[in-house]
Amino acid sequence: MSEKNILQDALTRLSNIAKTNKEYNAILEALSQPQSTLTSHIAIRKDNGSTAYFKAYRCRYNDLLGPTKGGIRFHQDADQSEVEALALWMTLKCAVVGVPFGGAKGAVTVDPKKLSPMELERLARAYIRAKADFIGPQLDIPAPDVYTNARIMGWMMDEYEKITRTKCPAVITGKPIAFGGSLGRDSATGRGAFLCIEALARKLGWDAKEKTVAIQGFGNGGYHCAKLLQDAGFKVVAVSDSKGGIYSKQGLDIESVYSEKQRSNTLKAVYCQHSVCEDVEHTRINNEELLALQVDILVPAALAGVINAKNVSQIQAQYIVEIANGPITAEVDGQLKEQGTHVIPDILANAGGVIVSYFEWCQNRQGEAWPEEKVYDKLAAYINSAFERAWQRYQQHDDSMRVVVYKLALQQLTEALEAHGTADYFSVN
Numbered sequence: 001m002s003e004k005n006i007l008q009d010a011l012t013r014l015s016n017i018a019k020t021n022k023e024y025n026a027i028l029e030a031l032s033q034p035q036s037t038l039t040s041h042i043a044i045r046k047d048n049g050s051t052a053y054f055k056a057y058r059c060r061y062n063d064l065l066g067p068t069k070g071g072i073r074f075h076q077d078a079d080q081s082e083v084e085a086l087a088l089w090m091t092l093k094c095a096v097v098g099v100p101f102g103g104a105k106g107a108v109t110v111d112p113k114k115l116s117p118m119e120l121e122r123l124a125r126a127y128i129r130a131k132a133d134f135i136g137p138q139l140d141i142p143a144p145d146v147y148t149n150a151r152i153m154g155w156m157m158d159e160y161e162k163i164t165r166t167k168c169p170a171v172i173t174g175k176p177i178a179f180g181g182s183l184g185r186d187s188a189t190g191r192g193a194f195l196c197i198e199a200l201a202r203k204l205g206w207d208a209k210e211k212t213v214a215i216q217g218f219g220n221g222g223y224h225c226a227k228l229l230q231d232a233g234f235k236v237v238a239v240s241d242s243k244g245g246i247y248s249k250q251g252l253d254i255e256s257v258y259s260e261k262q263r264s265n266t267l268k269a270v271y272c273q274h275s276v277c278e279d280v281e282h283t284r285i286n287n288e289e290l291l292a293l294q295v296d297i298l299v300p301a302a303l304a305g306v307i308n309a310k311n312v313s314q315i316q317a318q319y320i321v322e323i324a325n326g327p328i329t330a331e332v333d334g335q336l337k338e339q340g341t342h343v344i345p346d347i348l349a350n351a352g353g354v355i356v357s358y359f360e361w362c363q364n365r366q367g368e369a370w371p372e373e374k375v376y377d378k379l380a381a382y383i384n385s386a387f388e389r390a391w392q393r394y395q396q397h398d399d400s401m402r403v404v405v406y407k408l409a410l411q412q413l414t415e416a417l418e419a420h421g422t423a424d425y426f427s428v429n
């Protein structure tokens, strides 16, 4: 989008989907604005002694289904509209997969690559000092998002505990394991997307070995999904990061590419055995070329709005599985449907992260630490049952998967709204 108003885009999509069903009028009105957004101007001491100021947001979009939940991102382009759109999507995401949370999101407008590790720690702590009254284990529970990670969550939890003079691991999820983080949280977003692709493959009778995948974005979600897909026999032919991508017709060895990227911070098409790596035949491509590849499954796993009016006609993939939040702008939903491109939408495909966050919160509140296998099994149960609900409805209606999944979320939220009492209930006649 040229003018960045991502919340407006998200709300337009939501009302386009819901407006034909009168039963969604009440929930549409409830979701037409966030419940509350706390914006702050936070300061940190830089290593050179100067003071730097940053805009920091936390939006609690809607808490009908429980305490609000959602990540905090550190990104130079983050703004209030984006945070609020992301918080709306968290509301729908939690509803559709059946975790008892409302939706929230937070952000600091900062390029974290320009901060030293100690400046990053000060920023994480300053964020919590500004938001401590707005969050809490039974109120609003942050987690990692773009360019934040377990270590940052650990600093944030520690700051919250200092302010409240309590031990309170359940205030934040995605923490280091040593602070009460859950096994399996790190890979959860990628695993959730992989489980959706596996479910799709079962429904369509696919043979994994015949299916090619391109993944835009090789961060946490993209990497874990790519790895699980390769292990299951899919051919991951292309991956990219913010600097560009690599394409190899015979498929990439994801673990080799990942360890090379960790080592040199560069995406290289390599195959490694132990510590010896050799180059494999490949072509260097840019992100636009990756999105336009003729593959069976395209997985946008980076930022919002990458598939839009400018490039939608170039999309050749038959299936798009959204690991990123909002990678497709609402204005092209219709055209993708006409082109015959099926989309597994973000609020289902990337819900693995918040599902395991919910498990982490449960473990913290119960004083438990679950084995990895239990986390994986329970995650699969949540994703598979949400996928199955969506698939049943998808088979019965002429709606896209996105429309189906949105309607399931709205239905869930409507039930909660109605439990407070409806006009019929309160009418005196």
Ligand code: GLU
Pocket: 069, 070, 071, 072, 141, 142, 143, 144, 145, 146, 173, 174, 325, 350, 351, 353, 354, 355, 357
């Ligand atoms: N940031 C992730 C998301 O967008 C995870 C949120 C969470 O675990 O609360 O879904």
